[in-house]
Amino acid sequence: MIRVFVVDDEAPARDELKYLLxxxxxxSVVGMxxxxxxxxxxIPLAKPQVVFLDIQMPDLSGLAVARELLALMDEGDFPLLVFATAFDRHALEAFEVHALDYILKPFSAERLKNAMDHLRRTLAGRSPAQGPEAEKLDRILSLLEKPPRPKLAVEENERIILLNVDEIVYAWVEDRHVFVKTKDASYQTGYSLSELEERLGLLQTHKSYVVNRDQVREVIPWFNGTYNLVMADREKSQVPVSRTYVKSVRQALRL
Structure with a gap:
C-alpha cells in the first residue's frame, strides 16, 4: 500500500482528496x-511515502512546510511531495523537470490518477534508503517562492504588447480610456486605474493618475499643500498629487 498524507487548510478540499485517493x-490515507x-x-510521525501539500495556507505555506520537513526528517523517510497549486504553467514545468508533481484545484479524478501513476513509477525505482535529492528540491522551492512578476497587456497598432512592471512610469485616464507611459512610449490598456493599482502595486496620486513609485525622480511642492511629481520618462512628465492623496503619497515616498 502507498501511504499518503493530505495537508490542506480547507476541510472540503481535504475530504474530497481523501475520498478520491x-x-x-x-x-491508504494515513493522516491529514x-x-x-x-x-x-x-508527518514525521506518520512517515508517509507521499504528501499532498497545499501551497497556499494561512500560517505556513506549503513551500515553507517542505523546507521545514527537509530539516526535520531523515533522508530515507522523506516523502514524495505533490503540491496543490494555482501557479502558472511556466512555474509548473519546474516540477516536471525535478520529478515532483502538482495538482490543480478543484481536484480532477483523472489528473489525480495520472499523478498517482507517476508516483508509483517513482516509488518503484526508489531504494529503501534513498531520500530526496535535496539540491533539486531546494532549487524548485526557491523558484516557487519568488512570485511571478506580473505583466501588463497594452495595445499598439492592433497588436498586444506585454510590459513588465518596472517599464511602467505612470498611468492616467483620458476621455474614459486608460493609458500607461513607459520611458519612451505611451500605450492604451483595458485596465482601470484601480486595477493597475491593485495588480501592479502602482500608487494613486490623483483621481486620474497612478505612478510607479520607483520612477519618481523629483517632488515639487505646489499650491495648497499639494505636489507635482517629476517622473523618469524621457519627457520628465509632471504628475499631480491632489490633496486627497497627499498623505498616502508622502507615506509611500517617505517624505
Whole structure:
C-alpha cells in the first residue's frame, strides 16, 4: 500500500482528496493536517511515502512546510511531495523537470490518477534508503517562492504588447480610456486605474493618475499643500498629487 498524507487548510478540499485517493485499492490515507504547523508535527510521525501539500495556507505555506520537513526528517523517510497549486504553467514545468508533481484545484479524478501513476513509477525505482535529492528540491522551492512578476497587456497598432512592471512610469485616464507611459512610449490598456493599482502595486496620486513609485525622480511642492511629481520618462512628465492623496503619497515616498 502507498501511504499518503493530505495537508490542506480547507476541510472540503481535504475530504474530497481523501475520498478520491481511497478509491484506489493500493492507496491508504494515513493522516491529514489542517495547517502547516500541524503538518510538521504529524508527518514525521506518520512517515508517509507521499504528501499532498497545499501551497497556499494561512500560517505556513506549503513551500515553507517542505523546507521545514527537509530539516526535520531523515533522508530515507522523506516523502514524495505533490503540491496543490494555482501557479502558472511556466512555474509548473519546474516540477516536471525535478520529478515532483502538482495538482490543480478543484481536484480532477483523472489528473489525480495520472499523478498517482507517476508516483508509483517513482516509488518503484526508489531504494529503501534513498531520500530526496535535496539540491533539486531546494532549487524548485526557491523558484516557487519568488512570485511571478506580473505583466501588463497594452495595445499598439492592433497588436498586444506585454510590459513588465518596472517599464511602467505612470498611468492616467483620458476621455474614459486608460493609458500607461513607459520611458519612451505611451500605450492604451483595458485596465482601470484601480486595477493597475491593485495588480501592479502602482500608487494613486490623483483621481486620474497612478505612478510607479520607483520612477519618481523629483517632488515639487505646489499650491495648497499639494505636489507635482517629476517622473523618469524621457519627457520628465509632471504628475499631480491632489490633496486627497497627499498623505498616502508622502507615506509611500517617505517624505
Amino acid at each position: 481511497e478509491q484506489m485499492p493500493d492507496v 493536517a489542517r495547517n502547516g504547523r500541524e503538518a510538521l508535527e504529524l
